[in-house]
Amino acid sequence: MEPSEVFFINLRCENGDSRLTKLERLIKKAGIGKIDMQGKYVAIKIHFGEPGNLAFLRPNYAATVVQVIKELGGKPFLTDCNTLYVGGRKNALDHIESAYKNGYSPYATGCHIIIADGLKGTDEVLIPVINGKYVKQAKIGRALADADIIISLAHFKGHEGTGFGGALKNLGMGGGSRAGKMEQHSDGKPxxxxxxxxxxxxxxxxxxxxxxxxxxxxxxxxxxxxxxxxxxxxxxxxxxxxPGDGSSNDKLNCKISEYAKAVCEGKPTFHINVVIDISPFCDCHGENDVSIVPDVGMFASFDPVALDRACVDAVNAQPPIQSGRLGDTVQSHCDHLTDSQPATNWRVGLEHAEKIGLGSQHYRLVTVK
The missing domain is CATH 3.30.70.20 (Alpha-Beta Plaits)
Structure with missing residues (x-):
């Protein structure tokens, strides 16, 4: 089996260049233009950032992706589903208000926001999970299910339950309605x-x-x-x-992979991970810790599994930042994500995603100048 291509561009910028022009160059080189977007509804799945958190992606990145999609004839919109927990994004009104406060206005990004699972997080579509072991029918936010094309624009960082958050978590946990999030997080009943x-x-x-x-x-x-x-x-x-009793972290990882497969099933998808401000915790926190390693760069691929694996490998190849969480531990730092969150095993989700046919961990890295 041929390895999946993962495209990478670094963050070094000289006069006349910027991270945004580099992002545009990256996704075009990675082949986003191969997708027929003419007249199609294109969902850009993103995390708008919990109020108080400053590690989430700036809206400028989304604006660049929006611009490219419009050039290709698509009709883009930014989207996410409501959160299960209490916070600034648990219903559509609060969610959109939080997004605006974090800079995600239509004037900044060039497109509108649609909260995928509706006003109260109950607007969902049941999508069968082919080869699913834990989930037979995923509860996916309707706007994501109705979209013709899915683009994942994810902030790659650590995570206290899954080891890291990248494309799979952005699509899987992020694509689930509130009930879908409960199904992933919990084996019990409310x-x-x-x-x-x-x-x-x-x-x-x-x-x-x-x-x-x-x-x-x-x-x-x-x-x-x-x-x-x-x-x-x-x-x-x-x-x-x-929610009732929680799932184990390993089972949580597997369910996220199955939900991600449901989101992607039967439609063109493209995936972007921006590996900066690599906090040890999810952007769902109302705060962010010091990065565990230096900023790495931006990655893109048609294969979300290969993409996430390439980002894991790139993060683990970096030196740890001693003023951050890794500086507080006595681990060897051969695996920064595990050392940062010892109760997690990031490999489980990738292995399960590969097993159910979502993608491959075997990749070839292509560097874009």
């Missing part, structure tokens, strides 16, 4: 935090299985009837309904 519950009955109305009931002004969920779809989480106005 339950009601009685202190927060106001007895509004929204969970009763949304449930197709009569699992929630309201008694004496408080909701309860009958786990014998509950199927774990998580839609009640999306409609609770007080975030009183919370």
């Amino acid at each position: 339950y009601v935090n009685q202190e927060n519950c106001i007895g509004c009955g929204n969970c009763v109305k949304i449930c197709a299985h009569d699992a929630p009931t309201v008694t004496k002004g408080k909701a309860m969920i009958d786990h014998e009837k509950c199927v774990g779809c998580g839609r009640c989480i999306g409609v609770c106005p007080k975030d009183a309904i919370v």
Whole structure:
């Protein structure tokens, strides 16, 4: 089997050049123009950054990708799904407001934002996961499912549950509705935090299985009837309904790969990882730690598995930053991502993605000048 091509460009800029012109050069050289975008709806899946976090990608990167897509005749929009946890992006209104505050206005990027799973995170499409072991039908945000073409523009960084976050996590966890995120994070069924519950009955109305009931002004969920779809989480106005027991990190990695496969299934995809500000934690945090290694560069590929593996290898080839998290450990630093998050095993997700046919870890790196 031939190795997948992964294209790389460094961040060195002389007069007359910039990171943005280099990004444009990279994605054109990597073959984004091979995709027929004429008149097609093109979803640019991105993370807008939790308010307070400063490691997320600046909107200028998205604007460059938008410009190229428009040149190719496509109709681009920026998109992400709502978060499962409480924060600045748990419903579409707060989510768009957070994106605007972080600079992602249509005037800055050249296109509009659509929150893929709708106002409350319940607008989803069930997509079968071919060869899925843990997920049979992924709950994908409708705007992503409806798009003709998927472009992943991801900030590559560490992650406390998966070891790293790149294209697979951007598509898999990021592409899942709130219920889809619960399915990835949890093996259990949701339950009601009685202190927060106001007895509004929204969970009763949304449930197709009569699992929630309201008694004496408080909701309860009958786990014998509950199927774990998580839609009640999306409609609770007080975030009183919370996920059940969490999945292991290894299983989480596998589920993310299966969700990423569902997002990509049956349509053209292209993937970009920007490997800068490599915080040890996800951009979903309301803060960001010092980078674990120096900035590396930008990568692009049609194969998300090869792309993520190339970025892992590039990060692990860097010297650790002693003022960051790696400087606090006594590890050998042969594997910066594992040393930064010892409870994780980043290999599991890539291996599973390869097994289910999403891509290959075998790649050939092509350097773009």
